Amino acid sequence: MTTKPGRITKHQLKEDQFVTRTFQVAGYFQRHKNKVALLAGGVVFLMVVFALFVRFQAGSKRSVGLELSAGVGMFQAGNYPDAAYRLSAFLESHPRHKEAAFAALLAGDANFYLSRWEDAGRYYRMALEKTKEKSEIWFAARTGLASVEEGLGRSLEAARAYEDLAAQQEDPASKSHLIFSAIRAYRQGGDVAKASELMAGIDPARLDPIDQANLEVQKIALEVATAGATTSAP
Numbered sequence: 011m012t013t014k015p016g017r018i019t020k021h022q023l024k025e026d027q028f029v030t031r032t033f034q035v036a037g038y039f040q041r042h043k044n045k046v047a048l049l050a051g052g053v054v055f056l057m058v059v060f061a062l063f064v065r066f067q068a069g070s071k072r073s074v075g076l077e078l079s080a081g082v083g084m085f086q087a088g089n090y091p092d093a094a095y096r097l098s099a100f101l102e103s104h105p106r107h108k109e110a111a112f113a114a115l116l117a118g119d120a121n122f123y124l125s126r127w128e129d130a131g132r133y134y135r136m137a138l139e140k141t142k143e144k145s146e147i148w149f150a151a152r153t154g155l156a157s158v159e160e161g162l163g164r165s166l167e168a169a170r171a172y173e174d175l176a177a178q179q180e181d182p183a184s185k186s187h188l189i190f191s192a193i194r195a196y197r198q199g200g201d202v203a204k205a206s207e208l209m210a211g212i213d214p215a216r217l218d219p220i221d222q223a224n225l226e227v228q229k230i231a232l233e234v235a236t237a238g239a240t241t242s243a244p
Contacts, residue, residue: 074104074107077096077099077100077103077104078097078100078107078109078113080096081093081096081097081099081100081113081116081117082116084096085097085116085119085120090120090121090123090124091120091124093116093117093120094117094120094121094124094126094129097113097114097116097117097120097133098117098133100113101113101114101117101133101136110136110140111137111140111141111147111151112137112147114133114134114136114137114140114151115133115134115137115147115150115151115154117133117136118130118131118132118133118134118136118137118151118154119154121133122154122157122158122161125161127158127161127162130154130158130161131154131155131158134151134152134154134155134158135151135155137150137151137154138151138152144178149175149178149179149184152171152175153172153175153188153191155171156168156171156172156175156191156195157191159171160195160198165195165196165198165199165200166195166196166199166200166201168191168195168199169191169192169195169196169199169201169204170192172188172189172191172192172195173188173189173192173208175188176188176189176192182216182218183218183221186212186217186221186224187221187224189208189212190221190224190225190228192205192208193205193208193209193228193232194228194231196208197231197232197235198235202232202235202236205232205235206232206236209228209229209232212225
């Protein structure tokens with residue numbers, strides 16, 4: 011399957027959501043377990059999810075912990091259909107559990123990776139209802155909702171949501187990635203001028219090596235989109 015210049019496939023969108031979640035959850039873990047060295051990429055996410063679960067399980071009853079453990083374990087293994095089912099069942103049985111927001115966030119992610127946009131949005135909204143504003147889970151769920159908008163083809167709505175979240179995010183890595191997501195969404199929504207404006211406001215010297223590489227990818231994609239817009243102009 012070919013992809014139009016400047017467009018993003020569902021697979022690429024899911025990969026981007028995975029990276030975004032890695033930054034957000036890793037940042038959360040780092041603030042609570044700052045002596046643990048974090049690696050990069052998907053391995054970080056798997057380690058962080060497991061570590062968060064261990065932290066969450068400590069104060070829970072064993073049976074409840076095992077229920078949540080089953081869902082988290084399946085999610086960690088990439089078994090998203092069963093993870094979505096298990097996490098949904100956990101939330102139905104324990105809607106007021108102190109880690110219900112975390113379970114709802116993962117349920118949203120599991121459904122997102124299955125392209126079940128409506129279900130993903132429902133669980134992300136549930137996570138928002140069960141957590142404090144501006145918490146790490148709050149940011150992650152809001153980002154998830156923006157990604158759902160993008161998955162549904164509402165790129166400009168997603169772009170504005172990413173941009174708004176970036177303005178509120180204090181963690182440098184998460185902030186940069188949200189800006190990159192906004193640039194991509196504006197680009198695929200046809201607002202190349204806004205994407206270029208955001209790109210111009212980025213200081214490469216303040217980025218880590220991973221984000222510097224991401225910046226180059228964004229620049230190339232924006233150049234392709236700009237060239238395509240120029241070519242198609244009457």
